[in-house]
Amino acid sequence: MVEKIREIARKLLGEGKVDVVLGYEKGTGPLSERPFVARTVEEVEKLTYSPFAIQNLATYLPRFNNNKVAILARGCTTRAINVLISEGQIERDKIYVIGIPCNGVIKTRELRESIGEEIEDVSIQNGEIVIKTPKEEKKVKFEDWLNISCKYCEYPNPLFYDVLVGEEVKPRGGGYPDVEEYEKLDEDERWEIFEAEMSKCVRCYACRQSCPMCYCEHCFVDSTEPRWIEPGFDKTDLESWHLIRVLHMAGRCVDCGTCELVCPEGVKLLFLTRKVARDLKRDFDYVSGLNPEKPPFFGEFRYDDKGDFIL
Amino acid sequence: MKRVPLSELERIYEALKNYGNVWVRKKNAYETAETPEELLSTVSKVKKPAKFILLPEEEPLLAFVQDGKNVTFQETIREAKGVIFGIPPCEAKAISLLDLNFLQGEGEDVYYKKRRENILLFGLACLAPDSRCFCTTFGYGPFTESFTDIFGVVVDDMLLFEGITEKGKDLVKNLDVEDAKGEELKKLEAMKKEITERVKKLDIQGIQEKLARMMDSEIWDRISSSCLGCGACTYYCPTCYCFDIQDVERPNWGYRLRTWDSCMFTLYTLEGSGHNPRPELKYRWRNRLMHKFNYYPVLYQEFGCVGCGRCIEVCPVNIDIREILMEVKNEPIRA
Numbered sequence: 001m002v003e004k005i006r007e008i009a010r011k012l013l014g015e016g017k018v019d020v021v022l023g024y025e026k027g028t029g030p031l032s033e034r035p036f037v038a039r040t041v042e043e044v045e046k047l048t049y050s051p052f053a054i055q056n057l058a059t060y061l062p063r064f065n066n067n068k069v070a071i072l073a074r075g076c077t078t079r080a081i082n083v084l085i086s087e088g089q090i091e092r093d094k095i096y097v098i099g100i101p102c103n104g105v106i107k108t109r110e111l112r113e114s115i116g117e118e119i120e121d122v123s124i125q126n127g128e129i130v131i132k133t134p135k136e137e138k139k140v141k142f143e144d145w146l147n148i149s150c151k152y153c154e155y156p157n158p159l160f161y162d163v164l165v166g167e168e169v170k171p172r173g174g175g176y177p178d179v180e181e182y183e184k185l186d187e188d189e190r191w192e193i194f195e196a197e198m199s200k201c202v203r204c205y206a207c208r209q210s211c212p213m214c215y216c217e218h219c220f221v222d223s224t225e226p227r228w229i230e231p232g233f234d235k236t237d238l239e240s241w242h243l244i245r246v247l248h249m250a251g252r253c254v255d256c257g258t259c260e261l262v263c264p265e266g267v268k269l270l271f272l273t274r275k276v277a278r279d280l281k282r283d284f285d286y287v288s289g290l291n292p293e294k295p296p297f298f299g300e301f302r303y304d305d306k307g308d309f310i311l
Numbered sequence: 312m313k314r315v316p317l318s319e320l321e322r323i324y325e326a327l328k329n330y331g332n333v334w335v336r337k338k339n340a341y342e343t344a345e346t347p348e349e350l351l352s353t354v355s356k357v358k359k360p361a362k363f364i365l366l367p368e369e370e371p372l373l374a375f376v377q378d379g380k381n382v383t384f385q386e387t388i389r390e391a392k393g394v395i396f397g398i399p400p401c402e403a404k405a406i407s408l409l410d411l412n413f414l415q416g417e418g419e420d421v422y423y424k425k426r427r428e429n430i431l432l433f434g435l436a437c438l439a440p441d442s443r444c445f446c447t448t449f450g451y452g453p454f455t456e457s458f459t460d461i462f463g464v465v466v467d468d469m470l471l472f473e474g475i476t477e478k479g480k481d482l483v484k485n486l487d488v489e490d491a492k493g494e495e496l497k498k499l500e501a502m503k504k505e506i507t508e509r510v511k512k513l514d515i516q517g518i519q520e521k522l523a524r525m526m527d528s529e530i531w532d533r534i535s536s537s538c539l540g541c542g543a544c545t546y547y548c549p550t551c552y553c554f555d556i557q558d559v560e561r562p563n564w565g566y567r568l569r570t571w572d573s574c575m576f577t578l579y580t581l582e583g584s585g586h587n588p589r590p591e592l593k594y595r596w597r598n599r600l601m602h603k604f605n606y607y608p609v610l611y612q613e614f615g616c617v618g619c620g621r622c623i624e625v626c627p628v629n630i631d632i633r634e635i636l637m638e639v640k641n642e643p644i645r646a
Binding site: 027028029030032034035036037055059060113118202203204205206208209210217222224230231232233262264265 | 338339358368369439441442443536537539540541542543546547555557559568570571573576577578623624625627628629630631633634
């Protein structure tokens with residue numbers, strides 16, 4: 001797979017069809033594969049791909065609007081591209097999509113932290129992640145460390161592509177059992193979980209910056225006039241910030257999970273974004289990022305919309 | 312050097328407690344110890360550095376209350392007193408760098424100073440530098456005692472320690488502990504050599520001068536191309552201290568709040584006019600690197616980085632400052 005990706009990238013850059021290839025390279029830490037912008041044929045040799053490549057690359061597209069770009073895209077990446085197109089942020093014909101059928105990405109930070117000691121080497125063998133530490137070799141189940149969105153992903157294959165690398169995979173599917181589990185709790189329990197998660201936030205905004213949908217030049221949280229969210233760590237402000245962000249994502253969030261995966265404090269965010277996604281699917285049969293022609297969820301008014309709701 | 316068995320740490324714990332709060336290393340942050348056993352923490356790198364104690368994420372600078380036409384102001388200095396136990400040399404050095412900025416000259420900061428003066432650093436040698444550590448690059452190492460008040464090393468089941476500063480020596484003097492034995496000191500020396508050598512040292516000679524000539528380099532485009540522009544690297548950095556000040560207003564009262572800020576944020580340099588002198592990520596990246604490896608050494612003859620590797624770990628896209636430094640070093644300078 002990696003060789004095929006490099007071959008395609010080499011050709012695209014070599015023939016001048018694109019200016020840059022957005023892909024991944026091996027990170028310097030264990031269990032990490034990071035975004036990489038290949039600009040020359042020589043740099044193509046660095047490109048690689050594995051389930052440890054967590055960042056949704058669509059996040060970078062708007063900053064390359066003046067270039068011809070090739071991008072490595074999983075199902076969720078193509079959904080993000082669709083949303084960005086439907087919102088007028090990027091143009092499809094400037095983007096060359098190298099489609100990658102995806103088996104899900106791993107909660108790399110959480111896994112790294114759970115090991116608690118230096119990791120020397122990591123590999124994936126027979127559905128297991130094999131982690132070598134100076135003392136021992138640990139094996140954990142691949143499925144146990146899947147990003148929650150990937151665990152129940154309906155769209156692991158790119159929705160569109162200019163070239164596809166590898167064979168399409170079968171969607172795991174499965175709906176939103178995690179959301180349903182959360183909903184079973186009573187109000188106090190839900191509030192307790194919500195407050196505990198939000199209180200961990202240090203306001204570094206890694207969630208916002210990594211999100212392909214958070215492209216606003218001026219985020220509401222940074223606004224001083226009016227000041228929607230005050231500075232500091234009052235829980236009202238932390239909680240409002242995350243809630244409003246999640247609501248801004250309604251019908252736009254493509255459930256890639258990057259926000260939660262990159263959070264340095266491990267704040268759980270997907271139980272909120274996925275609840276909104278589930279409600280939209282259940283109540284309006286709407287799934288974000290499936291059709292670039294369709295107006296955004298909140299940009300559309302239909303006479304047959306149900307009136308008995310507040311999102 | 313003194314010695315106390317790890318099983319009898321209560322002998323020093325009481326003395327530490329008499330001094331004030333006792334912070335110990337937990338995985339995520341330094342926390343107050345409730346029992347002497349907690350001094351035994353084996354966490355080698357606390358995710359949130361001790362900076363969180365000296366320079367909290369938020370602190371009110373003053374409060375104001377309005378009563379008719381009268382406005383009164385109140386002091387709101389948050390004090391802290393105690394011992395940070397087990398702080399590794401890299402973090403202690405980082406605090407010495409914060410001191411340069413907050414304790415002298417024009418920058419003297421009463422809020423920081425009030426806490427700093429009452430906090431004792433009981434350092435412990437770092438026995439487990441990890442693959443992201445590059446402390447030895449900056450002329451010190453995992454066994455450097457000079458930035459602490461008391462410095463210790465765990466050798467087998469014994470804690471060996473000694474007072475470094477006057478304050479530290481005073482505290483040690485009153486403890487009921489014995490002198491370390493010759494063979495223990497010998498073992499310590501061997502450990503020091505072995506563990507210090509484990510840290511991968513970077514050759515950054517000449518980086519300060521090189522950077523001064525690279526304001527217009529194309530390297531900043533390249534370096535910043537995968538950066539997302541979040542503040543994780545700066546927030547978890549033990550030497551980054553930038554802050555923002557805003558008023559939080561209520562109907563008849565309010566307070567002036569200082570919170571952390573990050574040079575990686577767009578808002579950091581955004582001016583009231585709407586103009587932003589660092590409009591793109593590449594300029595912000597340039598500033599961050601320049602601050603640590605040029606401005607800081609120019610001002611204080613010290614780099615503004617201690618090589619702890621936290622930024623590498625917390626970065627959502629694993630941008631590695633060591634690679635960046637090497638890139639800067641190898642970049643040809645345009646005539």
